[in-house]
Amino acid sequence: MPQGRKRLAFTAEQKLHIIREIEGGRTKSDVSRALGLASSTVATIWKNREGVLSAVENQKNCLADTTITTVPQETHLAEDVVRHEVLRGRGR
Numbered sequence: 001m002p003q004g005r006k007r008l009a010f011t012a013e014q015k016l017h018i019i020r021e022i023e024g025g026r027t028k029s030d031v032s033r034a035l036g037l038a039s040s041t042v043a044t045i046w047k048n049r050e051g052v053l054s055a056v057e058n059q060k061n062c063l064a065d066t067t068i069t070t071v072p073q074e075t076h077l078a079e080d081v082v083r084h085e086v087l088r089g090r091g092r
Contacts, residue, residue, distance in 0.1 A: 008041070012059060015045050015052045022046055 010018075021031045022042075032042040045052065 005038075008037075010045070012052060012056045016056050018042055018045050019049045019052060 018031055018035070021034075022028060026034075028042045028046055029039055031037075032039040035042075
């Protein structure tokens, strides 16, 4: 079996960072050297930047549409006590 570099998977945020560095004036070579990546990896991310930017925007929209509700710790504790009492036959 041939030995080689392990295939890397980057998050959308990591790719966005690379894109922003290049947009900020750094060369693809500088970015690849600074991050220890193959220049072809950085070039591919740059080539596919529209898809990355679209994915990041979609991710932001999904998060904006999501409502996160927190439940106080005491509520979970009370529910656990009631559940325990029901299981032991002393429930309501």
